[in-house]
Each structure stands twice: as C-alpha cells, then as structure tokens.
Amino acid sequence: MKKYILITASLILGVFLVSACSKSQSNEKKKVAVVISTLNNPWFVILAESAAENARKLGYEAKIFDSQNSPAVESDNFENLISSEFDAILFNPTDADGSVSNVLRAKAAGIPVFCMDREINNDDAATSQILSDNYSGCVEVGIEFVKALKEKGTYVEILGLVGDNNTWARSKGFHSVVDKFSNLKMVAQQSGDFDRNKAMEVLETIMQAYPNIDAVFCGNDAMALGAYQALQAAGKTKVKVFGFDGASEVIEKIKEGKIVATGMQYPKIMAKTAAQYADEYVKGKRDFPQRVPVEVELVNSANAKNY
C-alpha cells in the first residue's frame, strides 16, 4: 500500500513539475541570434547593435555572435545557436559561398535566417536578404570620380574581402562607369580586406611602385581612412580619395575637403527591417522577398552638410 502511495505521489509530482516547466517555457522570451562577420569594424558594430536592439524592442532576447571574419568561427557560432534553439537568426555572412552551408543547416533545423548587408550565393537558403544597393551606390561614386578627375589620371583600387559579394558589386558598379573613360588608368588593384590598417599598408607598398597616382577608390570607408593616412604620411595631399559606407569620420573629412565622396549606407534600416521580418516570421508570416535592396546615397562636398 505504502508503495502505491509513493508511486502515486511521484506521478502527481512529475505531472506538476512538467506542467510548471512548460508554463515557465511559455513565459520564456523567444531568442534571436545576431551573427556578425566581424565586430572589429565600427560599421558592423552599428549593424549588430541595431539588430539586437530592434529584436529586444520587439520582445525578444537577443545575443550577438562575432564570427571574427572567419568562416570556421561562423560555423561554430551556427552550431552553438542551433543547439541552443534560437528562434531566428539575423545574419551578416563572412563569405558569399562559404556561409551558404551554415544557413542551410539553420534552415534544416527550422530556424529562419535573415541576411543583412552581405549576400549569400543561394536564393533558397535564407528566408530573406536585406542588402545595400552597392552596385548603384558605386555607380554614383564612379560618376563623381570621373568628374573629379576630369576624365584622366592614374588610380588605385583597394578592394574589400574577395569572398564577399559586396566587394565585387561595388567594384563592378565603379568600373561600369570608370572603364568607359580610356584616359583613366588603374595601375593597381589589391585587397585591403575592408581593414583600415591593411589598406594603409597596401597603399604604402603600391606607392613605392607608383608614386604619382591621382586617386584611390576604396571598397569601404575604413580602407579610405587607411589610404588617406598613408597618403598624408607620404605628403601626397592632392591625391583624391573615395570611399563607401558613410562613416561619420569620412563625412567630416568630406566637409573638410580631405576626402572627395562616399556612398551612404543605412545599417540601421537594414537591421531594423531584418528584425521586423524575423518577428513577422515568428508570428506566422512565410512569404518574404528573397532580396530587398536598400538605397545608397552619394555624399560629396555639395550635400555632406545634410548627413
């Protein structure tokens, strides 16, 4: 008899614990992971923090993962957040091709992925990709470049990460204009990995072979600032520098006439849209556009005061 009482009591306790547990789970906040290519660049810090902040505003618990520009670290991050059962991922990939498998793993685990700023080369893996219109932005930078150089001169292009689609979209947009002007000669094209110090070193090396360049086009503003630093150190103050991003330091330099132009991207808009989409997905929506371009605006000396 004592045995039956014990078994019955255990069963009641078990049922109570399970019900308490499930009640506590239903009260638990849903979780959004923000996976960012690198937090070693202020632009991506803004993107990450805006994404997390918007997710929190929508009632989610948000955690930021730094992939340190390494596909291997990114893969570990995905493994971690899949096993931790996150409800959505706001994702800034490290590599257009290399990151696809991570997104597919999340998809297989039933976790929607919303790419921010950087595109992956697959139109069926991510739920949606919210991307700067890098090509159009760099077409405008290219037109400004041609006009500023009066259609002639020699220049250097410093590319971003070679595995990132944004690098090539920017380069292609720029060259779609500049290559039509035969008196503009590119003497060197090298990667600066979107990194300020690397761009500075790259330009210092290039200038040993080509000391008389007229301009430098950089795939982002961090590299434009690195290039500007290298030019200052070499006393080459007349070389025209062009960037892309719309970093506040570069906007200031445009106002001072030290950098010619940049393309203004809107990381906060991309982050907010991605968080909103994730929230809509969690609430049941399934029909999202695969790619959503976000306008990029040209900033030059004529309009820098507005930014």
Added chain:
Amino acid sequence: MKKIIISSVLAVVAIYNSIYIESLDELKQKKESNFDFAKYSQDLYQQILSKSQAVELSQLLSSFATKDHASVAKYGNRLGIGSSAYYLVKCQAKILEVQGDRLKVLASGNRPLEIDTKFIFGNAIRDASGLVKLTDFKTTAEFNKISESLNTIIREKAIPDEIKTVKVGDTIDLVGAVKLGEKQEDLLNLSVLPIKISKI
C-alpha cells in the same frame, strides 16, 4: 637513370595537369550564367519604347508639387527600401544649347531641363521602366548586368545616332528616366537620362 628521368617527366606532367591557375575575375565571370544579356536588353529597350507607359513630365512634377502621393507612387518604381524612386517620363522640348555631352532644353510649360547623354549608367532606366523584377534573376550581379547592357545600347548606339540629327532650335520628343527623392523640393534643376530623342 633513364627510369628516374622518365618517372620525373611523368610526375611533372601529372602535377602540371592537376593544377591550373586562373584570375579571380575570370573565375567570377565563369560562375555567372550563360544568359544572353545583350539580347535580353535589346528586347527590353524595344519594350520600353513600344509600351510607352511614360508619364508626361509636367504631370509628374505637378503631382510632386501638390504632394499628390498616390499619383507619385503610381508613376514611380522603387525596388526595395529608400527615399527615392525612378520615373519613366516623356515630354516635348526645344533645344537651347548643346554643351558637349549635355543638352539644355526648354520643356513644355517653360521648364528648363538638362539631358545628360554622357553619364548614362546605373539602374535608373531599368528601374524606371518597371519591366524587370529582381526575382527574374538568381543573383543581384545578373540583375545589374541587365542595366549595364541596356545602358550600353542607349549610351553608345541609340543616343549618339539620334543627337547627330538635332541642333539648337530644334523641337524634340524626349523619353527618359529621372530619379526623384520623396522630399525633393528642387524640381527646377532636373537632369534626365535620355532613352530616346526624336526630332519633330
């Protein structure tokens, strides 16, 4: 000794044939599809001209001036998120000045306009047409190549042929693309990317 030489030669041949190097640019180009962008763009150019869904420039600008948002939204095309949209416009205009690659014209309603025949680049014309969807293409790079191809037809063939036939004082029919911001207030200094210029 002979055996060693033969083995070495075979090894070198095997290694040489197992590795090949190509530039990143070439690799990226190869990865893109074999889609015939030139043909697609030629057809698109004809469609833009034949469908003639362009709005009268004066009508568009009057909607802008009176903040008639519904009309502005109806005429414009925007692909994603942003404060600007592209518009396919048409008007009659008198050529006032030819400054290199720019035509200064006076459009109907005494509106001065600049037609930029040199910097016909970017996605303005493709997007203003409203005839191409981002979902029609697998990658953004392919989608952008449509613009490059279309712009090349207009910038390097159509417009140079057409402006040869016009001079200061002529009246022309213009079809073009214009980008306007939501809060754009300066409607007086507009620059239009031409798609077709025909002397009347």
